[in-house]
Amino acid sequence: MAGLRIEGVTKRFGDFEALKDVTLDLRDGEFVAVLGPSGCGKTTLLRAIAGFEKISAGTILIDGVEMSGPSRHQPPESRNVGIVFQNYALWPHMSVAENVGYALRVGKVAKAERERRVREALQLVDLTGMDDRRPANLSGGQRQRVALARCLVAAPSLVLFDEPLANLDVHLRAAMENEFADFHKRTGTTIVYITHDQAEAMALADRIAVMDRGRVIQFASPRDLYARPANAMVAHFIANGIVLPASVLTAEVNGQVRAEILGQQVTLRSMAGQPPGIGAQVCLRSHDIVVSDDGGGSEVLVTRAVYRGGGSRIEAHPVGQPELELVFDLDDDRRVKAGDRIALRVIGGWVLPPDPAT
Ligand SMILES: Nc1ncnc2c1ncn2[C@@H]1O[C@H](COP(=O)(O)OP(=O)(O)OP(=O)(O)O)[C@@H](O)[C@H]1O
Numbered sequence: 001m002a003g004l005r006i007e008g009v010t011k012r013f014g015d016f017e018a019l020k021d022v023t024l025d026l027r028d029g030e031f032v033a034v035l036g037p038s039g040c041g042k043t044t045l046l047r048a049i050a051g052f053e054k055i056s057a058g059t060i061l062i063d064g065v066e067m068s069g070p071s072r073h074q075p076p077e078s079r080n081v082g083i084v085f086q087n088y089a090l091w092p093h094m095s096v097a098e099n100v101g102y103a104l105r106v107g108k109v110a111k112a113e114r115e116r117r118v119r120e121a122l123q124l125v126d127l128t129g130m131d132d133r134r135p136a137n138l139s140g141g142q143r144q145r146v147a148l149a150r151c152l153v154a155a156p157s158l159v160l161f162d163e164p165l166a167n168l169d170v171h172l173r174a175a176m177e178n179e180f181a182d183f184h185k186r187t188g189t190t191i192v193y194i195t196h197d198q199a200e201a202m203a204l205a206d207r208i209a210v211m212d213r214g215r216v217i218q219f220a221s222p223r224d225l226y227a228r229p230a231n232a233m234v235a236h237f238i239a240n241g242i243v244l245p246a247s248v249l250t251a252e253v254n255g256q257v258r259a260e261i262l263g264q265q266v267t268l269r270s271m272a273g274q275p276p277g278i279g280a281q282v283c284l285r286s287h288d289i290v291v292s293d294d295g296g297g298s299e300v301l302v303t304r305a306v307y308r309g310g311g312s313r314i315e316a317h318p319v320g321q322p323e324l325e326l327v328f329d330l331d332d333d334r335r336v337k338a339g340d341r342i343a344l345r346v347i348g349g350w351v352l353p354p355d356p357a358t
Pocket residue numbers: 013016018036037038039040041042043044045196
């Protein structure tokens with residue numbers, strides 16, 4: 001177990017900055033997901049932590065020891081970091097036990113000790129009795145567990161997961177999510193988990209670092225990211241928030257402001273010190289919108305309604321501002337279809353903090 005501190009890390013490939021001034025502080029035993037769209041720099045960050053990539057600026061400390069820095073680069077093998085890859089990277093010609101014990105054999109660990117550690121690791125991932133199987137004769141989930149055991153056997157202080165569920169089908173992903181959560185509980189290992197799947201990150205992580213174009217935009221708990229996204233990208237990326245323009249009418253008091261949105265005056269949540277002003281943006285969730293039957297609210301034209309079991313996903317455009325798009329879920333008692341005009345009332349929402357760059 002170990003803490004991990006990433007401080008002001010920048011990684012350049014030629015003129016291109018794949019990581020820009022990334023700072024993250026992980027507590028000992030914490031499960032942190034790094035989440036972001038394709039190309040945002042997740043893999044580059046993981047490779048930098050593991051020592052496969054030299055960084056251009058900043059420092060990386062594992063358990064307080066500098067691993068990457070201005071004049072230092074510890075090679076991967078001396079970082080005591082385990083990695084679980086998306087494609088398992090198992091040796092096909094070796095049995096489960098041989099795969100798991102490979103690093104110990106190469107490291108000349110005595111046979112009895114090796115066998116004990118392999119047995120323990122297989123027990124931890126619930127693969128006892130599978131020692132002699134070949135990877136080809138295992139399910140995708142079992143192969144991923146062998147990869148976990150192989151990583152564990154070296155007793156790493158930090159485990160990095162590189163999109164480990166990307167190759168598995170939906171049902172197996174859910175099962176493996178539970179396995180990873182149990183694995184974390186049992187071992188208490190510090191984990192950095194790379195994914196582009198926000199549901200997976202929300203389900204597993206204590207905190208999530210959301211990345212966009214090489215930067216960490218927000219590092220917070222799943223609940224915080226959902227309730228108080230730092231900008232429009234996070235609002236969209238986490239559970240598809242609706243981002244709409246608004247005018248903030250009053251300064252913040254007790255975490256709330258009055259604002260005008262879609263022609264309605266409403267009370268919204270905001271950060272402390274939120275100033276009044278035009279040109280603000282608001283993140284709405286489905287539960288912040290209700291269909292209004294009393295003649296109030298804003299009229300919208302429904303352009304798509306897709307039944308999703310128990311409710312529908314609605315796409316609609318305000319009649320007065322057709323350039324805006326609202327995508328939200330509606331309960332099934334409302335039989336709304338494309339072409340319908342309905343009135344929506346906003347009953348809550350979160351004012352996105354002002355962008356420091358503007
Ligand atoms: N060796 C390299 N040389 C030049 N550019 C690179 C190199 N490695 C990565 N990049 C660029 O850095 C950016 C970040 O890549 P990275 O693989 O870290 O993204 P990612 O978030 O892991 O994406 P994905 O989810 O698609 O794997 C991309 O624009 C990529 O093209």
